[in-house]
Amino acid sequence: MTDRDDLPESPREDPDARRLGRAAFLGVVGAGVTTLFYGKAISGVTSRVTHPLSDATGLTRLIPSSGWRIYTVADSMPTFDPATWRLRIDGLVDRPTEVTYADLLTLPKAEQVSTFHCVTGWVVDNVRWGGVRFHDLLARAGPLPAAGALHFVSAEKPYDDYLDLRQVALRDVMLAYEMDGKPLPREHGAPARIVIPEMYGYKNVKWVERIALVPKTGAGYWEQRGYDADAWVGRSNGYG
Protein backbone atom coordinates (compact mmCIF):
# COMPACT_ATOMS: atom_id res chain seq x y z
CA MET A 1 0.00 0.00 0.00
CA THR A 2 1.53 3.22 -1.12
CA ASP A 3 1.48 6.59 0.44
CA ARG A 4 -0.54 9.14 -1.41
CA ASP A 5 -0.44 12.83 -1.81
CA ASP A 6 -4.05 13.42 -2.75
CA LEU A 7 -5.40 13.24 0.77
CA PRO A 8 -8.29 15.47 1.63
CA GLU A 9 -6.81 18.82 2.45
CA SER A 10 -6.53 19.69 6.08
CA PRO A 11 -9.01 22.27 7.29
CA ARG A 12 -7.83 25.80 7.48
CA GLU A 13 -5.70 26.20 10.53
CA ASP A 14 -8.16 28.15 12.54
CA PRO A 15 -6.23 29.91 15.28
CA ASP A 16 -9.02 29.34 17.76
CA ALA A 17 -9.40 25.63 16.98
CA ARG A 18 -8.94 23.78 20.23
CA ARG A 19 -7.91 20.20 20.66
CA LEU A 20 -11.03 19.21 22.51
CA GLY A 21 -11.42 15.83 20.86
CA ARG A 22 -8.61 14.21 22.76
CA ALA A 23 -9.90 15.69 26.03
CA ALA A 24 -13.40 14.41 25.33
CA PHE A 25 -12.06 10.94 24.47
CA LEU A 26 -9.98 10.75 27.63
CA GLY A 27 -12.87 12.11 29.70
CA VAL A 28 -15.28 9.41 28.49
CA VAL A 29 -12.68 6.66 28.95
CA GLY A 30 -11.85 7.97 32.42
CA ALA A 31 -15.50 8.12 33.46
CA GLY A 32 -16.00 4.59 32.16
CA VAL A 33 -12.99 3.20 33.99
CA THR A 34 -14.23 4.89 37.17
CA THR A 35 -17.54 3.04 36.97
CA LEU A 36 -15.58 -0.24 36.98
CA PHE A 37 -14.88 0.48 40.63
CA TYR A 38 -18.05 2.32 41.63
CA GLY A 39 -20.53 0.68 39.27
CA LYS A 40 -22.48 -1.04 42.00
CA ALA A 41 -23.25 2.22 43.78
CA ILE A 42 -24.30 3.84 40.49
CA SER A 43 -26.43 0.91 39.37
CA GLY A 44 -28.16 0.99 42.76
CA VAL A 45 -29.27 4.53 42.03
CA THR A 46 -30.23 3.91 38.39
CA SER A 47 -32.24 0.78 39.18
CA ARG A 48 -34.21 2.70 41.79
CA VAL A 49 -35.17 5.04 38.97
CA THR A 50 -35.69 2.51 36.18
CA HIS A 51 -37.28 -0.30 38.17
CA PRO A 52 -40.63 1.40 38.90
CA LEU A 53 -40.59 2.80 35.37
CA SER A 54 -40.15 -0.55 33.65
CA ASP A 55 -42.61 -2.21 35.99
CA ALA A 56 -45.19 0.37 35.03
CA THR A 57 -44.53 0.04 31.31
CA GLY A 58 -44.42 -3.74 31.31
CA LEU A 59 -40.80 -3.84 30.18
CA THR A 60 -39.82 -6.00 33.13
CA ARG A 61 -40.17 -9.18 31.12
CA LEU A 62 -37.99 -7.82 28.37
CA ILE A 63 -35.25 -5.86 30.11
CA PRO A 64 -33.50 -7.24 33.16
CA SER A 65 -34.19 -4.04 35.05
CA SER A 66 -35.30 -5.97 38.09
CA GLY A 67 -31.73 -7.20 38.18
CA TRP A 68 -32.09 -10.81 37.14
CA ARG A 69 -29.79 -12.20 34.54
CA ILE A 70 -30.16 -15.78 33.45
CA TYR A 71 -26.92 -17.72 33.42
CA THR A 72 -26.90 -21.27 32.17
CA VAL A 73 -24.17 -23.75 31.34
CA ALA A 74 -26.03 -26.20 29.07
CA ASP A 75 -27.42 -25.83 25.57
CA SER A 76 -31.03 -25.67 26.69
CA MET A 77 -32.94 -25.18 29.91
CA PRO A 78 -34.50 -28.24 31.51
CA THR A 79 -38.24 -28.58 30.98
CA PHE A 80 -40.55 -29.36 33.85
CA ASP A 81 -43.47 -31.77 33.69
CA PRO A 82 -45.36 -31.89 37.00
CA ALA A 83 -46.60 -35.40 36.23
CA THR A 84 -43.20 -37.01 35.72
CA TRP A 85 -40.89 -34.80 37.78
CA ARG A 86 -39.18 -36.51 40.74
CA LEU A 87 -36.69 -35.25 43.28
CA ARG A 88 -34.47 -38.10 44.37
CA ILE A 89 -32.95 -37.99 47.87
CA ASP A 90 -30.34 -40.68 48.37
CA GLY A 91 -26.79 -41.37 49.52
CA LEU A 92 -26.21 -41.62 53.27
CA VAL A 93 -29.88 -41.94 54.22
CA ASP A 94 -32.12 -44.50 55.89
CA ARG A 95 -34.70 -44.49 53.11
CA PRO A 96 -33.74 -43.35 49.62
CA THR A 97 -36.78 -41.37 48.54
CA GLU A 98 -38.39 -39.93 45.44
CA VAL A 99 -40.47 -36.83 46.02
CA THR A 100 -43.11 -35.91 43.43
CA TYR A 101 -44.10 -32.33 42.74
CA ALA A 102 -47.41 -32.91 44.54
CA ASP A 103 -45.52 -34.36 47.54
CA LEU A 104 -43.24 -31.36 47.63
CA LEU A 105 -46.21 -28.99 47.90
CA THR A 106 -47.63 -30.93 50.86
CA LEU A 107 -44.49 -30.48 52.97
CA PRO A 108 -44.54 -27.68 55.59
CA LYS A 109 -44.24 -24.46 53.61
CA ALA A 110 -41.80 -21.71 54.54
CA GLU A 111 -41.80 -18.20 53.12
CA GLN A 112 -39.20 -15.48 53.21
CA VAL A 113 -38.07 -12.27 51.57
CA SER A 114 -34.36 -12.11 50.88
CA THR A 115 -31.76 -10.45 48.68
CA PHE A 116 -30.07 -12.37 45.89
CA HIS A 117 -26.41 -11.60 45.17
CA CYS A 118 -24.66 -12.69 42.01
CA VAL A 119 -20.92 -13.08 42.17
CA THR A 120 -20.59 -10.95 39.02
CA GLY A 121 -21.94 -7.98 40.93
CA TRP A 122 -25.67 -7.69 40.27
CA VAL A 123 -28.11 -7.84 43.13
CA VAL A 124 -31.87 -8.40 43.32
CA ASP A 125 -33.50 -6.99 46.44
CA ASN A 126 -36.59 -8.32 48.17
CA VAL A 127 -37.23 -11.57 46.35
CA ARG A 128 -40.19 -13.43 47.85
CA TRP A 129 -39.46 -17.14 48.08
CA GLY A 130 -41.76 -20.00 49.07
CA GLY A 131 -40.48 -23.50 49.65
CA VAL A 132 -39.38 -26.17 52.06
CA ARG A 133 -36.75 -26.03 54.81
CA PHE A 134 -34.17 -28.77 54.56
CA HIS A 135 -35.03 -30.10 58.01
CA ASP A 136 -38.52 -30.94 56.77
CA LEU A 137 -37.37 -32.19 53.38
CA LEU A 138 -34.59 -34.44 54.65
CA ALA A 139 -36.86 -35.96 57.34
CA ARG A 140 -38.46 -37.87 54.46
CA ALA A 141 -35.25 -39.80 53.86
CA GLY A 142 -33.65 -39.86 57.31
CA PRO A 143 -30.00 -38.76 57.03
CA LEU A 144 -27.48 -41.14 58.58
CA PRO A 145 -25.00 -39.85 61.20
CA ALA A 146 -22.17 -40.19 58.69
CA ALA A 147 -23.80 -37.61 56.40
CA GLY A 148 -22.07 -34.22 56.56
CA ALA A 149 -23.09 -32.46 53.37
CA LEU A 150 -25.59 -32.32 50.53
CA HIS A 151 -24.68 -32.79 46.90
CA PHE A 152 -27.16 -30.98 44.66
CA VAL A 153 -27.42 -32.32 41.14
CA SER A 154 -29.14 -30.10 38.59
CA ALA A 155 -31.19 -31.32 35.65
CA GLU A 156 -29.04 -28.83 33.74
CA LYS A 157 -26.01 -31.02 33.07
CA PRO A 158 -23.30 -30.91 34.24
CA TYR A 159 -24.20 -28.34 36.92
CA ASP A 160 -23.90 -29.39 40.56
CA ASP A 161 -22.81 -27.99 43.90
CA TYR A 162 -22.53 -28.75 47.60
CA LEU A 163 -23.57 -27.28 50.95
CA ASP A 164 -22.76 -28.76 54.33
CA LEU A 165 -25.43 -29.62 56.89
CA ARG A 166 -24.73 -26.56 59.03
CA GLN A 167 -25.12 -24.30 56.01
CA VAL A 168 -28.47 -25.77 54.98
CA ALA A 169 -29.64 -25.42 58.59
CA LEU A 170 -29.31 -21.61 58.42
CA ARG A 171 -32.72 -20.14 59.07
CA ASP A 172 -33.32 -18.71 55.58
CA VAL A 173 -32.04 -21.57 53.45
CA MET A 174 -34.64 -23.52 51.53
CA LEU A 175 -35.55 -25.58 48.52
CA ALA A 176 -37.77 -22.98 46.84
CA TYR A 177 -40.65 -23.78 44.50
CA GLU A 178 -42.29 -20.34 44.51
CA MET A 179 -40.89 -16.97 43.57
CA ASP A 180 -42.72 -13.67 44.06
CA GLY A 181 -45.97 -15.50 44.74
CA LYS A 182 -45.92 -17.71 41.64
CA PRO A 183 -44.56 -21.14 40.85
CA LEU A 184 -40.83 -20.88 40.15
CA PRO A 185 -40.42 -19.78 36.50
CA ARG A 186 -38.49 -22.03 34.13
CA GLU A 187 -35.50 -19.68 33.83
CA HIS A 188 -35.20 -19.56 37.60
CA GLY A 189 -34.99 -23.33 37.94
CA ALA A 190 -38.52 -24.78 37.72
CA PRO A 191 -39.81 -26.51 39.66
CA ALA A 192 -37.32 -26.26 42.53
CA ARG A 193 -34.03 -24.53 43.33
CA ILE A 194 -31.77 -23.96 46.30
CA VAL A 195 -31.99 -20.56 48.00
CA ILE A 196 -29.13 -19.60 50.31
CA PRO A 197 -29.11 -15.77 50.42
CA GLU A 198 -25.90 -15.71 52.47
CA MET A 199 -24.00 -17.06 49.49
CA TYR A 200 -23.55 -15.97 45.87
CA GLY A 201 -25.97 -17.18 43.24
CA TYR A 202 -23.87 -20.03 41.91
CA LYS A 203 -24.49 -21.91 45.17
CA ASN A 204 -28.25 -21.50 44.65
CA VAL A 205 -28.52 -24.50 42.32
CA LYS A 206 -31.44 -24.35 39.87
CA TRP A 207 -33.48 -27.26 38.44
CA VAL A 208 -32.50 -29.54 41.36
CA GLU A 209 -33.38 -33.14 40.52
CA ARG A 210 -31.28 -35.07 43.02
CA ILE A 211 -29.96 -34.44 46.52
CA ALA A 212 -27.34 -36.94 47.64
CA LEU A 213 -26.18 -37.00 51.25
CA VAL A 214 -22.42 -37.36 51.34
CA PRO A 215 -19.74 -37.33 54.06
CA LYS A 216 -18.41 -33.90 53.14
CA THR A 217 -18.57 -31.18 50.51
CA GLY A 218 -16.73 -31.51 47.22
CA ALA A 219 -16.00 -29.25 44.27
CA GLY A 220 -19.09 -28.29 42.29
CA TYR A 221 -19.30 -26.89 38.76
CA TRP A 222 -17.92 -23.43 39.56
CA GLU A 223 -15.54 -24.58 42.28
CA GLN A 224 -13.84 -26.70 39.63
CA ARG A 225 -13.38 -23.44 37.75
CA GLY A 226 -11.71 -21.61 40.62
CA TYR A 227 -14.64 -20.22 42.61
CA ASP A 228 -14.77 -20.51 46.39
CA ALA A 229 -16.66 -23.43 47.93
CA ASP A 230 -17.90 -21.26 50.80
CA ALA A 231 -19.30 -18.43 48.73
CA TRP A 232 -20.27 -16.04 51.56
CA VAL A 233 -21.57 -12.76 50.18
CA GLY A 234 -18.94 -10.07 50.71
CA ARG A 235 -16.42 -12.48 52.18
CA SER A 236 -15.36 -14.73 49.32
CA ASN A 237 -14.27 -14.77 45.70
CA GLY A 238 -12.03 -11.77 46.16
CA TYR A 239 -14.61 -9.64 47.97
CA GLY A 240 -14.12 -8.33 51.47
Add this chain to the structure above:
Amino acid sequence: MASAAAARPPYVERFTLTERLLHWVHASAFFVLLASGLLLYLPSLSTAVGRRPLVKDVHFWTGISWAGAILLVAALGNRRALAQTVREIDRFDRDDQRFLSGHTSAPQGRFNAGQKLNAILTAAFALLFFVSGLLLWYGERDTRFRLDGTVFLHDALMYVSIVVVIGHLYLSLVHPSTRHALRGMTLGTVRADWAHAHHAKWKPQRNTSAPPTP
Protein backbone atom coordinates in the same frame (compact mmCIF):
# COMPACT_ATOMS: atom_id res chain seq x y z
CA MET B 1 -9.03 26.75 -8.21
CA ALA B 2 -9.87 29.94 -10.07
CA SER B 3 -12.68 28.61 -12.22
CA ALA B 4 -13.76 26.25 -9.54
CA ALA B 5 -17.47 26.74 -10.00
CA ALA B 6 -17.45 25.74 -13.63
CA ALA B 7 -14.72 23.12 -13.44
CA ARG B 8 -15.86 21.64 -10.15
CA PRO B 9 -15.65 17.88 -10.53
CA PRO B 10 -18.87 16.02 -9.91
CA TYR B 11 -17.39 13.90 -7.15
CA VAL B 12 -14.71 14.44 -4.55
CA GLU B 13 -13.01 11.89 -2.36
CA ARG B 14 -14.09 11.96 1.28
CA PHE B 15 -12.83 8.69 2.73
CA THR B 16 -9.87 6.53 1.78
CA LEU B 17 -10.27 2.77 1.61
CA THR B 18 -8.56 2.50 5.02
CA GLU B 19 -11.14 4.73 6.67
CA ARG B 20 -14.01 2.88 5.03
CA LEU B 21 -12.60 -0.51 5.99
CA LEU B 22 -12.28 0.61 9.60
CA HIS B 23 -15.86 1.85 9.55
CA TRP B 24 -17.31 -1.37 8.13
CA VAL B 25 -15.20 -3.70 10.27
CA HIS B 26 -16.41 -1.81 13.30
CA ALA B 27 -20.04 -1.61 12.13
CA SER B 28 -20.38 -5.31 11.28
CA ALA B 29 -18.68 -6.42 14.49
CA PHE B 30 -20.94 -4.08 16.46
CA PHE B 31 -24.11 -5.71 15.18
CA VAL B 32 -22.83 -9.28 15.67
CA LEU B 33 -21.74 -8.36 19.21
CA LEU B 34 -25.04 -6.61 19.89
CA ALA B 35 -27.10 -9.59 18.70
CA SER B 36 -25.08 -12.21 20.57
CA GLY B 37 -24.84 -9.95 23.61
CA LEU B 38 -28.61 -9.46 23.78
CA LEU B 39 -29.07 -13.24 23.57
CA LEU B 40 -26.89 -13.54 26.65
CA TYR B 41 -28.41 -10.57 28.45
CA LEU B 42 -32.19 -10.52 27.99
CA PRO B 43 -33.92 -13.22 30.07
CA SER B 44 -36.67 -13.75 27.50
CA LEU B 45 -34.15 -14.24 24.68
CA SER B 46 -31.81 -16.44 26.76
CA THR B 47 -34.77 -18.66 27.61
CA ALA B 48 -36.01 -18.89 24.03
CA VAL B 49 -32.64 -19.51 22.39
CA GLY B 50 -30.53 -21.24 25.04
CA ARG B 51 -27.16 -22.58 23.82
CA ARG B 52 -25.45 -20.13 26.13
CA PRO B 53 -21.96 -21.69 25.88
CA LEU B 54 -22.06 -21.36 22.08
CA VAL B 55 -23.42 -17.80 22.14
CA LYS B 56 -20.76 -16.87 24.69
CA ASP B 57 -18.05 -18.22 22.37
CA VAL B 58 -19.49 -16.30 19.40
CA HIS B 59 -19.60 -13.09 21.46
CA PHE B 60 -16.10 -13.53 22.84
CA TRP B 61 -14.39 -14.46 19.57
CA THR B 62 -16.21 -11.75 17.63
CA GLY B 63 -14.84 -9.25 20.15
CA ILE B 64 -11.31 -10.59 19.80
CA SER B 65 -11.50 -10.67 15.99
CA TRP B 66 -12.97 -7.16 15.92
CA ALA B 67 -10.10 -5.73 17.97
CA GLY B 68 -7.54 -7.63 15.89
CA ALA B 69 -9.06 -6.49 12.60
CA ILE B 70 -9.19 -2.84 13.71
CA LEU B 71 -5.52 -2.92 14.69
CA LEU B 72 -4.58 -4.73 11.47
CA VAL B 73 -6.34 -2.23 9.20
CA ALA B 74 -4.82 0.68 11.14
CA ALA B 75 -1.33 -0.85 10.96
CA LEU B 76 -1.37 -1.92 7.30
CA GLY B 77 -3.62 0.79 5.88
CA ASN B 78 -3.04 4.40 4.96
CA ARG B 79 -1.71 5.66 8.27
CA ARG B 80 -1.15 9.12 6.90
CA ALA B 81 -4.81 9.47 6.03
CA LEU B 82 -5.78 8.15 9.45
CA ALA B 83 -3.49 10.57 11.22
CA GLN B 84 -5.05 13.41 9.24
CA THR B 85 -8.55 12.19 10.16
CA VAL B 86 -7.66 11.99 13.83
CA ARG B 87 -6.22 15.48 13.63
CA GLU B 88 -9.41 16.88 12.11
CA ILE B 89 -11.61 15.12 14.64
CA ASP B 90 -9.47 16.38 17.51
CA ARG B 91 -9.92 20.05 16.65
CA PHE B 92 -13.05 22.02 17.44
CA ASP B 93 -13.10 25.63 16.28
CA ARG B 94 -15.61 28.37 16.97
CA ASP B 95 -17.88 27.24 14.12
CA ASP B 96 -17.91 23.73 15.58
CA GLN B 97 -18.98 25.12 18.91
CA ARG B 98 -21.73 27.13 17.21
CA PHE B 99 -22.80 23.99 15.33
CA LEU B 100 -23.08 22.06 18.58
CA SER B 101 -25.12 24.79 20.20
CA GLY B 102 -27.75 24.43 17.50
CA HIS B 103 -26.51 26.66 14.66
CA THR B 104 -26.19 23.85 12.14
CA SER B 105 -25.62 26.40 9.39
CA ALA B 106 -22.19 27.21 10.81
CA PRO B 107 -19.66 26.27 8.11
CA GLN B 108 -18.06 22.89 8.75
CA GLY B 109 -14.94 21.04 7.67
CA ARG B 110 -14.77 17.50 6.26
CA PHE B 111 -16.40 16.38 9.51
CA ASN B 112 -19.10 18.44 11.09
CA ALA B 113 -18.93 18.82 14.86
CA GLY B 114 -21.61 16.19 15.42
CA GLN B 115 -19.68 13.68 13.35
CA LYS B 116 -16.59 14.48 15.37
CA LEU B 117 -18.44 13.81 18.60
CA ASN B 118 -19.84 10.58 17.20
CA ALA B 119 -16.35 9.43 16.23
CA ILE B 120 -14.89 10.35 19.62
CA LEU B 121 -17.68 8.59 21.49
CA THR B 122 -17.38 5.53 19.26
CA ALA B 123 -13.64 5.28 19.84
CA ALA B 124 -13.95 5.73 23.60
CA PHE B 125 -16.80 3.22 23.80
CA ALA B 126 -14.85 0.72 21.70
CA LEU B 127 -12.00 0.84 24.18
CA LEU B 128 -14.32 0.61 27.20
CA PHE B 129 -16.34 -2.23 25.65
CA PHE B 130 -13.13 -4.13 25.01
CA VAL B 131 -11.67 -3.59 28.48
CA SER B 132 -14.90 -4.38 30.34
CA GLY B 133 -15.53 -7.37 28.07
CA LEU B 134 -12.08 -8.79 28.77
CA LEU B 135 -12.66 -8.23 32.49
CA LEU B 136 -15.99 -10.07 32.29
CA TRP B 137 -14.26 -12.98 30.61
CA TYR B 138 -11.13 -13.05 32.73
CA GLY B 139 -12.96 -12.31 35.98
CA GLU B 140 -14.80 -15.58 35.47
CA ARG B 141 -11.41 -17.30 35.64
CA ASP B 142 -9.63 -15.20 38.27
CA THR B 143 -11.75 -13.48 40.88
CA ARG B 144 -9.15 -10.77 41.46
CA PHE B 145 -10.21 -9.32 38.10
CA ARG B 146 -13.94 -9.37 38.86
CA LEU B 147 -14.58 -5.73 39.65
CA ASP B 148 -17.68 -4.21 41.18
CA GLY B 149 -18.87 -2.33 38.14
CA THR B 150 -17.80 -4.41 35.13
CA VAL B 151 -21.30 -5.69 34.41
CA PHE B 152 -22.78 -2.22 34.93
CA LEU B 153 -20.28 -0.55 32.59
CA HIS B 154 -20.69 -3.12 29.82
CA ASP B 155 -24.51 -2.84 30.02
CA ALA B 156 -24.52 0.97 30.19
CA LEU B 157 -22.25 1.20 27.12
CA MET B 158 -24.69 -1.06 25.27
CA TYR B 159 -27.72 1.09 26.11
CA VAL B 160 -26.03 4.36 25.12
CA SER B 161 -24.59 2.77 21.95
CA ILE B 162 -28.02 1.66 20.77
CA VAL B 163 -29.31 5.24 21.05
CA VAL B 164 -26.25 6.64 19.25
CA VAL B 165 -26.44 4.01 16.50
CA ILE B 166 -30.14 4.67 15.91
CA GLY B 167 -29.32 8.36 15.47
CA HIS B 168 -26.42 7.47 13.17
CA LEU B 169 -28.63 5.17 11.05
CA TYR B 170 -31.32 7.83 10.83
CA LEU B 171 -28.88 10.48 9.59
CA SER B 172 -27.09 8.17 7.16
CA LEU B 173 -30.08 6.28 5.73
CA VAL B 174 -33.21 8.37 6.21
CA HIS B 175 -32.64 12.10 6.73
CA PRO B 176 -32.85 13.60 3.20
CA SER B 177 -30.11 16.20 3.49
CA THR B 178 -27.49 13.99 5.14
CA ARG B 179 -28.08 10.53 3.69
CA HIS B 180 -25.86 11.27 0.68
CA ALA B 181 -22.98 10.87 3.14
CA LEU B 182 -23.52 7.11 2.93
CA ARG B 183 -21.97 7.22 -0.53
CA GLY B 184 -18.79 8.62 0.99
CA MET B 185 -18.58 5.71 3.37
CA THR B 186 -19.30 3.07 0.71
CA LEU B 187 -17.72 4.33 -2.54
CA GLY B 188 -15.43 6.88 -0.93
CA THR B 189 -16.67 9.86 -2.93
CA VAL B 190 -19.45 12.42 -2.51
CA ARG B 191 -20.99 14.99 -4.87
CA ALA B 192 -18.93 18.14 -4.94
CA ASP B 193 -21.96 20.41 -4.61
CA TRP B 194 -23.17 18.42 -1.60
CA ALA B 195 -19.72 18.65 -0.03
CA HIS B 196 -19.72 22.39 -0.61
CA ALA B 197 -23.18 22.85 0.88
CA HIS B 198 -22.63 20.71 3.97
CA HIS B 199 -18.90 21.01 4.55
CA ALA B 200 -18.08 24.50 3.32
CA LYS B 201 -14.70 24.73 5.05
CA TRP B 202 -13.54 21.44 3.60
CA LYS B 203 -11.54 21.98 0.42
CA PRO B 204 -11.16 18.62 -1.26
CA GLN B 205 -8.23 18.96 -3.60
CA ARG B 206 -9.35 17.17 -6.70
CA ASN B 207 -11.68 14.70 -8.18
CA THR B 208 -10.75 11.07 -7.96
CA SER B 209 -12.31 9.47 -10.95
CA ALA B 210 -10.12 6.41 -10.46
CA PRO B 211 -11.07 4.24 -7.53
CA PRO B 212 -9.10 5.43 -4.53
CA THR B 213 -6.30 3.23 -3.28
CA PRO B 214 -5.91 2.55 0.43
